[in-house]
Amino acid sequence: MAGYKLSETELQQALNSLPGWQIKEGKLYKEYKFNSFATALGWMVTVGVHAEIMEHHPEWFNVYSTVWVNLVTHDNGNAISNLDIELAKKMEEIYSS
Amino acid sequence: MAGYKLSETELQQALNSLPGWQIKEGKLYKEYKFNSFATALGWMVTVGVHAEIMEHHPEWFNVYSTVWVNLVTHDNGNAISNLDIELAKKMEEIYSS
Numbered sequence: 438m439a440g441y442k443l444s445e446t447e448l449q450q451a452l453n454s455l456p457g458w459q460i461k462e463g464k465l466y467k468e469y470k471f472n473s474f475a476t477a478l479g480w481m482v483t484v485g486v487h488a489e490i491m492e493h494h495p496e497w498f499n500v501y502s503t504v505w506v507n508l509v510t511h512d513n514g515n516a517i518s519n520l521d522i523e524l525a526k527k528m529e530e531i532y533s534s
Numbered sequence: 535m536a537g538y539k540l541s542e543t544e545l546q547q548a549l550n551s552l553p554g555w556q557i558k559e560g561k562l563y564k565e566y567k568f569n570s571f572a573t574a575l576g577w578m579v580t581v582g583v584h585a586e587i588m589e590h591h592p593e594w595f596n597v598y599s600t601v602w603v604n605l606v607t608h609d610n611g612n613a614i615s616n617l618d619i620e621l622a623k624k625m626e627e628i629y630s631s
Contacts, residue, residue: 485572496595499593499594501591
């Protein structure tokens with residue numbers, strides 16, 4: 438899925454509704470902290486199911502109870518797209534549930 | 535779990551039985567390729583269950599169908615221990631099953 442590249446304004450608006458997310462090296466980035474490895478991995482699995490449904494996947498790094506996430510749309514010239522925002526929102530929703 | 539630090543000889547012997555694994559920046563490293571994101575994540579979950587049982591966890595980075603793994607024992611002065619070898623062997627076993 439390619440999505441569409443967000444304008445600077447659209448990106449800023451989206452970031453306002455995504456606490457803890459920032460732009461880092463051209464990617465949408467957040468560090469997620471959990472209270473255990475099992476909780477972190479469980480969150481990754483639930484997010485993973487949604488990533489499969491969306492056909493849009495994260496880049497993520499896990500060490501014990503921390504997951505560092507980078508979202509970018511490779512099919513779209515490595516820009517941040519609406520799909521990255523959608524996936525970030527889904528991650529937030531699952532994290533707070 | 536702290537495990538025990540491996541001697542140079544023990545480490546070399548262990549590496550001989552771990553195809554594709556190498557020492558990289560003081561950690562036991564391997565790049566795993568899968569045929570899909572779902573297969574990669576499924577492998578991570580199965581490995582994760584064993585990591586919990588062992589009380590010893592990997593550092594891993596996933597992008598779509600690739601997982602880069604680093605194993606090191608933080609409780610043991612950031613050295614490679616018998617626990618890292620044990621976890622690597624478990625990863626191989628699950629990967630080839």
